[in-house]
Amino acid sequence: LLATIRKSRQSYKQTRRHYQTMKAIHIQEHGQFEDIITVTQDAPVPTISNSKKDHVLIRVQACSLSPSDYRMANGDAKMFKKPKHGFPYIPGGDICGIVEDIHPTNEKFQIGDRVIGTWQGNGEGGLAQFALVDQKLVELAPDNITAVEGAAVANSAVNAMLAMRYTKFQPGERALVLGGSGGMGSTVVQFLKHLGASYIAATSTNEEMVRELGADLVLNYNDVSWHDYPEFLEEPFDVIYDCAEGVTAWNYAKNCGVLKKGKQGGRFLAVIPVHWEIEMKHYWNLIGFIAPVFGRTISSKLFSSHPDYSMHVGAPKGRSLQELLTFVEDGVIQPVVDDRGPFPFTREGVIDAFNLHKSRRGRGKIVILVDEDAE
Numbered sequence: 001l002l003a004t005i006r007k008s009r010q011s012y013k014q015t016r017r018h019y020q021t022m023k024a025i026h027i028q029e030h031g032q033f034e035d036i037i038t039v040t041q042d043a044p045v046p047t048i049s050n051s052k053k054d055h056v057l058i059r060v061q062a063c064s065l066s067p068s069d070y071r072m073a074n075g076d077a078k079m080f081k082k083p084k085h086g087f088p089y090i091p092g093g094d095i096c097g098i099v100e101d102i103h104p105t106n107e108k109f110q111i112g113d114r115v116i117g118t119w120q121g122n123g124e125g126g127l128a129q130f131a132l133v134d135q136k137l138v139e140l141a142p143d144n145i146t147a148v149e150g151a152a153v154a155n156s157a158v159n160a161m162l163a164m165r166y167t168k169f170q171p172g173e174r175a176l177v178l179g180g181s182g183g184m185g186s187t188v189v190q191f192l193k194h195l196g197a198s199y200i201a202a203t204s205t206n207e208e209m210v211r212e213l214g215a216d217l218v219l220n221y222n223d224v225s226w227h228d229y230p231e232f233l234e235e236p237f238d239v240i241y242d243c244a245e246g247v248t249a250w251n252y253a254k255n256c257g258v259l260k261k262g263k264q265g266g267r268f269l270a271v272i273p274v275h276w277e278i279e280m281k282h283y284w285n286l287i288g289f290i291a292p293v294f295g296r297t298i299s300s301k302l303f304s305s306h307p308d309y310s311m312h313v314g315a316p317k318g319r320s321l322q323e324l325l326t327f328v329e330d331g332v333i334q335p336v337v338d339d340r341g342p343f344p345f346t347r348e349g350v351i352d353a354f355n356l357h358k359s360r361r362g363r364g365k366i367v368i369l370v371d372e373d374a375e
Helices: 004-016 067-074 147-152 156-167 185-194 207-213 230-234 247-255 283-302 320-329 349-361
Strands: 019-029 039-044 053-065 096-103 116-117 130-134 137-140 174-178 200-202 218-219 239-242 266-271 308-311 366-370
Touching: 039 349, 053 116, 053 147, 067 349, 096 130, 096 147, 116 147, 137 320, 147 366, 156 185, 156 239, 156 266, 156 320, 174 185, 185 200, 185 207, 207 218, 239 247, 247 266, 283 308, 349 366
Parallel strands: 174 200, 174 239, 200 218, 239 266, 266 308
Antiparallel strands: 019 039, 053 096, 053 130, 053 366, 096 116, 116 137
16 A cells, blocks of 8 residues: 555656646626625745745645635625635635645655645635645545545544534434534534434434434424424433524523523533624624624533533534544545535536525535546
8 A cells, every 4th residue: 555655656656747827706796696705827836935844735626615614705804804814815724635846855745645634713715726724634535435535534533523522422322413413413423423422413404314323303393393392302412513593402401491490411512603694794693693602601511401512613623524534534534425426626616606605505515526537
């Protein structure tokens, strides 16, 4: 295997070409995706300088979308999600591709390595033929997944792993995942199965898919209410992971009896703290967002009759991406890619991908195939 990898790297070094310009998606301003997304054929290829010697130039094969991508594009969260260098900017930050160039002092990677890269803060630069990524956010891709699958696990799956650790989930506990077919929820279900949950329930319209991931029961939220489901009232959950609903889910969990009380070990993890749609255009929006979250957190600690409430603020950190990819390599976690994709690297394809993501009708991760030869 090592010999094959070395041969592949050497072949890549010999055949690669040095480009000055590249194809890229540009976001021209805040607004509706149909109005602001364009394609350019002559964007400058990023370069590694001494100031960027800890970065890696990656030839992008595939890029997946996260909620941060469309929130920065449409301007709903423009107070704290802004392009680093203004408009136009290249969206997307979760990528899989091939190392194209490194600084001479780089000892972590070699040209020709197949890698997965992600972001912290705001993801930018991924929807292009080449992307420059800080090497601390880049890891070698497992050999048992495709480029499309590699892009799919770059960020949301890491957050699912961190959520498991934050709640200190224990074997034998019961869990409910709200939004079990989304990019993060689909991985939460798999981790719960791996960690030995005695019972896993989830809400989703994609019932068969979520059952295949490991859920014991999947409720179609269009037909059944989880908060007054008789079985859940008879035997409350130890943990609820809210990847879909927001404050209404917390109110139901706190008041309806489907989640154990805090003194009994009941925990509620809010991935969606208020609503799925986030408006953060002014400072008072920020206060209105944070204050209720802190209030719930504090009151849940003061009143043991309430479940323990916490908000998940996820971002890959330290060795978390590397650790997640070990689970992928071992077959514990399967990348879940929306079967309507991967979407083509065209203006129309990217617009369709953004609109599907914003609609909340995704089945797993939504991925754009940047390099048609890499699927």
